[in-house]
Amino acid sequence: MTAPLKDITxxxxxxxxxxxxxxxxxxxxxxxxxGSFVEFIGPEQREVSPHLKIFDLPEQFDDGIVVGRGRLDxxxxxxxxxxxxxxGGAFGEVHGAKLTGLLRAARQVxxxxxxxxxxxxxxxxxEANAGExxxxxxxxxxxxxxxxxxxxxxxIGGRSGCYGGGGLIAGCCSALAxxxxxxxxxxxxxxxxxxxxxxxFDSRDRALVWRTMGGKHRRLLGAADVFVDxxxxxxxxxxxxxxxxxxxxxxxxxxxxxxxxxxxLRRYGACFDAVDIWTAEGIAHAETxxxxxxxxxxxxxxxxxxxxxxxx
Amino acid sequence: xxxxxxxxxxxxxxxxxRQSAIVGVVASGNLEVLVERVLPDAECALDIKTAAIGFGExxxxxxxxxxxxxxxxxLRFSINDGGARPDTVSLRLAQAVRSIAENGQ
Numbered sequence: 478m479t480a481p482l483k484d485i486t487x488x489x490x491x492x493x494x495x496x497x498x499x500x501x502x503x504x505x506x507x508x509x510x511x512g513s514f515v516e517f518i519g520p521e522q523r524e525v526s527p528h529l530k531i532f533d534l535p536e537q538f539d540d541g542i543v544v545g546r547g548r549l550d551x552x553x554x555x556x557x558x559x560x561x562x563x564x565g566g567a568f569g570e571v572h573g574a575k576l577t578g579l580l581r582a583a584r585q586v587x588x589x590x591x592x593x594x595x596x597x598x599x600x601x602x603x604e605a606n607a608g609e610x611x612x613x614x615x616x617x618x619x620x621x622x623x624x625x626x627x628x629x630x631x632x633i634g635g636r637s638g639c640y641g642g643g644g645l646i647a648g649c650c651s652a653l654a655x656x657x658x659x660x661x662x663x664x665x666x667x668x669x670x671x672x673x674x675x676x677x678f679d680s681r682d683r684a685l686v687w688r689t690m691g692g693k694h695r696r697l698l699g700a701a702d703v704f705v706d707x708x709x710x711x712x713x714x715x716x717x718x719x720x721x722x723x724x725x726x727x728x729x730x731x732x733x734x735x736x737x738x739x740x741x742l743r744r745y746g747a748c749f750d751a752v753d754i755w756t757a758e759g760i761a762h763a764e765t766x767x768x769x770x771x772x773x774x775x776x777x778x779x780x781x782x783x784x785x786x787x788x789x
Numbered sequence: 790x791x792x793x794x795x796x797x798x799x800x801x802x803x804x805x806x807r808q809s810a811i812v813g814v815v816a817s818g819n820l821e822v823l824v825e826r827v828l829p830d831a832e833c834a835l836d837i838k839t840a841a842i843g844f845g846e847x848x849x850x851x852x853x854x855x856x857x858x859x860x861x862x863x864l865r866f867s868i869n870d871g872g873a874r875p876d877t878v879s880l881r882l883a884q885a886v887r888s889i890a891e892n893g894q
């Protein structure tokens with residue numbers, strides 16, 4: 478007999494729940510302190526997309542994103558979680574406006590951090606112009622909130638990864654945590670193959686996709702600050718760790734980030750494959766990195782080094 | 790898209806104190822069910838928007854069975870369907886009743 482659910486502590490339940498498999502709502506329930514989540518513009522308000530009915534496509538009552546506030550280890554946080562299974566978690570007009578509004582509220586309050594649980598293929602092309610505008614508005618709102626002193630942490634580990642405009646927004650955050658199935662990029666595998674040919678990038682080569690865009694590579698490149706195992710509790714602990722580590726934001730940190738990226742391009746710009754980059758970073762037997770279990774990879778990544786704290 | 794609406798008289802009020810709950814996701818072969826406690830105790834209503842056109846008879850059977858089994862008095866169900874199979878619909882409806890039967894907001 479398995480124990481009844483109520484005998485399991487929230488931390489145990491979060492530890493045994495795959496972030497990748499969970500819905501946006503389950504992720505928030507288990508990431509935040511138990512029972513602390515309060516939703517803004519919940520599904521009962523039916524703020525659905527004004528565009529999808531034109532295409533005879535089904536709507537979702539929350540337009541694929543859950544926003545609100547809650548508590549993390551007792552401290553207040555604003556949160557947004559994309560539902561990657563509804564239209565690939567893509568940004569439409571309402572979906573984007575909910576995140577923009579949350580970030581503007583965070584800027585006004587100035588003292589409460591924001592967690593964004595990305596799970597998106599990018600812009601929802603049925604509402605392309607509104608979606609593209611939403612990306613621009615969100616990027617501006619992220620930078621304005623950071624300039625007001627708000628810490629913005631991105632958590633990436635969902636089935637749709639973090640692509641397109643989502644990748645751009647993630648690049649604007651104070652810090653990112655990523656798991657192995659979480660992928661971060663702008664152009665996705667199919668987009669690259671369509672535009673540049675299968676010789677450039679074979680989107681059906683899953684190993685190639687994962688070692689080019691997957692969480693391990695993003696951690697080793699310094700794009701993500703923390704690598705976590707695929708469960709909600711590890712993401713919760715990573716969010717707490719990053720909230721403690723993020724430094725002040727201003728022109729100096731942007732200049733340091735520019736220098737870090739220029740240096741990365743100088744060192745690895747000529748590399749043909751991610752394995753070449755890992756080898757250049759001094760990792761012995763770099764070809765084995767994709768097979769490493771999470772704990773061994775985290776130990777390796779910690780030895781290789783971290784993103785400089787004065788950048789981003 | 791096809792819109793369907795069902796209204797039933799039911800034996801008893803649904804348990805619990807929550808005012809609303811939501812289960813499921815609108816995805817291929819899946820659906821979301823938003824349930825709200827907004828009707829008189831002896832009534833229930835279901836509003837369905839479905840991407841699969843022409844399955845009214847199947848919905849009638851699935852919902853008749855659900856209402857008989859759970860007696861969801863006082864509840865209005867709003868469904869966005871991405872072409873779920875009847876067993877998935879039954880499961881989500883049962884989950885929705887269980888969610889709103891919890892105590893709380």
